[in-house]
Amino acid sequence: GEDVEQSLFLSVREGDSSVINCTYTDSSSTYLYWYKQEPGAGLQLLTYIFSNMDMKQDQRLTVLLNKKDKHLSLRIADTQTGDSAIYFCAERETGGGADGLTFGKGTHLIIQP
């Protein structure tokens, strides 16, 4: 079955860039997502990328997709204390709507002052 892997922790200094990495196994993944979960809160959709794209930028967020290596990354520029959260990578096989997302375990982003 599909699998999504992420490292569990990432520690960065405030003001530096954070790069959170994710690998997935399903070669038919169509959409790849990054969700953010703050303590006690739900999953907030940060950004997503369609599989025919290599890169997507949205303000401080840059998503890079290497489809050959099945590798997805999320770069957060100028990391702030408010970026402290768990970041989940997720993939979906189709855009048809019915099928569910497959999530990674999440990466805890820790910001050092």
Place this chain on the structure above:
Amino acid sequence: EPEVTQTPSHQVTQMGQEVILRCVPISNHLYFYWYRQILGQKVEFLVSFYNNEISEKSEIFDDQFSVERPDGSNFTLKIRSTKLEDSAMYFCASGGEVVNEKLFFGSGTQLSVL
């Protein structure tokens, strides 16, 4: 910005009891989902719902689970006879429009089965 709302935020129940978790999806959305996250584990897909019927379900979604859209606005997950291992955060999500690439999640209901 429209959001998915879930009630209650916390639910405590005794093993063997029935629980109903409630969700109000975003109003013009067509696809509805339930996911769960057991503490320390991955967020797992349970079921998707479209056009008043189940579209897909995972192995977790066995006969003790059911979903319903009773009144055109609410979307519920019923667990008929709860087990200790049903303790988890349950997330509702909805997606809409023609190509459903975005899923929006609620804040979750923390279910504790004692």
